[in-house]
Amino acid sequence: MDAVEVEVSLRVDGRQRRLTLDTRTSLLDALRERLGVTGPKKGCDHGQCGACTILLDGRRVNSCLALAVAHDEAEITTVEGLADGDTLHPLQESFVRHDGFQCGYCTPGQICSAVGMLTEAEAGWPSAVSADLTAPVELTDAEISERMSGNLCRCGAYAGIVPAIAEVAR
Amino acid sequence: MRPFDYRRADDIDGAVAMLALNPSAAFLGGGTNLVDHLRLGVTAPDLLVDVTRLGLDRIEPLADGGVRVGGTVRNSDLAADRLVRERYPVLAQALLSGASGQLRNLATTGGNLLQRTRCVYFQDVTTPCGKREPGSGCSALRGYQRYHAILGASSACIATHPSDMAVAMAALDAVVRVRGRDGERAVPLTDFHRLPGDEPQRDTVLQHGELITAVDLPPLPEGMRSRYRKVRDRASYAFALVSVAAVLDVRDGTVADVRIALGGVAHKPWRASVAERELRGAPATADSFRRAADAELAAAEPVEGNAFKVPLVRGTLVAVLRELSEETAR
Incomplete structure (x- = not known):
């Protein structure tokens, strides 16, 4: 079977982003490799370390275990979206x-x-x-x-x- | 990871039909176990059918005083639910002792039950494992055995089912509601998972394409107290070495009713029915609890690396029963 590509729309740190992804792409890889949002880190890539934690529709989750395609239209907050301008969270x-x-x-x-x-x-x-x-x-x-x-x-x-x-x- | 197609199911019948048409398709819930196994190369379906938007995310009181838990209710929502916390503390405690806050926010009820019974060799595709590749043997029989089974294992597999939630549900006499092409059926949770026998590749009695729509929790009679105790290698965020879920009612110093399930000891949540028979009608004393534990553990067949689990189960079970009996004595 060849790679399957899908359209996914995500709101990341307040900005609407649209991208075409391989179905295998995790939210973590979508953020880091495709959108340049490198705040979330890849530690274990197995949900064991928590370095990739983001807020997905307001809830903390391991972004390495979430497939981006399953979260079309989701609202995502990473560490990069927590501050208010120059004022830190x-x-x-x-x-x-x-x-x-x-x-x-x-x-x-x-x-x-x-x-x-x-x-x-x-x-x-x-x-x-x-x-x-x-x-x-x-x-x-x-x-x-x-x-x-x-x-x-x-x-x-x-x-x-x-x-x-x-x-x-x- | 091999490529796969992805579809989002809009209704239960559609989800079931999509799997029926494709023997290599799998349901996708929270993905916390499946995505990891895709990445490890343990499994390689060519279609994932997302079942998280079927409206199965509700927790509802039942007319008989029980509670119906939808198949895609997240573990964190189930643990936080008022009805569950008040009526089934053993279930809330079990859920909260499993995984991490982040994982519980993704993991679903059905997915928790369907996470693979597994061990380190199952997850390492460079080693033989008859659960992953039927007939290839069991690496754990001469390997790392700390997390492995002492009850109901076979020479084909000594892995354990790691769910905490399922152990509590086994003690609560929960019933799994399943939808397939031929309609709906109800499977008692204690019959839902299998022992390995000579088919370690089959963890449950589900047929391909059957979907868990809900888990029903029957009401607990007035006066029953319940508790979950998990023993592990670190204080948090680790699988159980052993765990005990118990429900107990003591009247006039006698065990009126009791239900016990053990985790970390078998290929499935282990309902300790031998211990229960021993205890019903017996005085609620430490002696009775020890005798019941020994009766259950008479069938234990530990291997060298997990022999410690026999006394650990005994001690944990006696401690939980003592605590509950002190609370329920009246």
Whole structure:
């Protein structure tokens, strides 16, 4: 079977983009290789590291495991779309202030994941460490670590990442 | 990755018909397992039929007090659902202990059930694996065995089904609703997945082209408490070494009813019916719980690399039953 090409339309960081893609293309490769949006990073390409995390219609997902063709007309926010002009997103500022990174490769995924995670907590979603499944969420350090466990940092900058998120969360 | 065609199904019958016409086609849900396997070369369908826009994304209360979960409800939405959190804590806990926040936002109910029973050799196309290539043997029999089965395995395959959600659903007596060319059928979740036998390539009893439209959760009788406990190599975001889903009702110090399912121990979610029989009517004491665990584990056939799972299951099961019995005692 020959490669199959399809038309896909995506709204990326506020900009409507239209492209013709091989059906095999992941959202991550569409963003990085075709649209030049290199904020989302390719770490493992298997959904195990979280470096490719983006917000897909407002929810955090691994863009390496999402086929672009399956998300035609989707609204995508990457780390590049979080700032308001020169004003950084509060989480971006907090990561700088708390030294929430060393090499920085996982950081775009960490920050997008944290944005999605805070929305989930605000909606009252419990986590695996929540003692009471129906109580309001209190984002303790243990809650933040559990909810961010899909984002690995091989430099081990967690000691900065958790407080960076906690400051914005509380 | 081999090229494939992509179609978005608009209705259930259309989705089923598209697969019926093409033996090499596959349904696409969230893609978290399928896309990975496409990339690894484990599977190579020539058509993906996207079933995420069929209106199967609703969670509805049933007249009998149960809950119907649509086949494409995302794992995160199911875990966050009020009805599920209040009526079936074991299911919410199981979902929340599985994968990561990002993966749960993509993964669907049907896709979670249909993720492959697998091990490292299944995912590594350079090694023999009878599940991937029937008849090629099992590399795990003389290899890495830490995540492998101790119950119901065969010489053809000792892989485990990694779903947490399915283990909780097995303990809840869930029923899988399936649509095929010949109409709809209902399959008890405990009969949905298969043991490997000499056909390790077949994980479930589904025929090609059958679509999971919903999973029905029967009501839990008043007074039943439920819990999910997962034991793993790191605190979060890892498959279970073993897990226990239990539902328990204790009255006057006696086990009135109990349902137990085990994860990480078999090719399918393992309903511990031997332990349940042992426990019904028995005093709700640690001694009874240990005896029941031992009765279930009498059939265990661990291999060298996973012998630790036998005492680990025993300890975890006893601990969960003790906690539940302390909560339900009345």
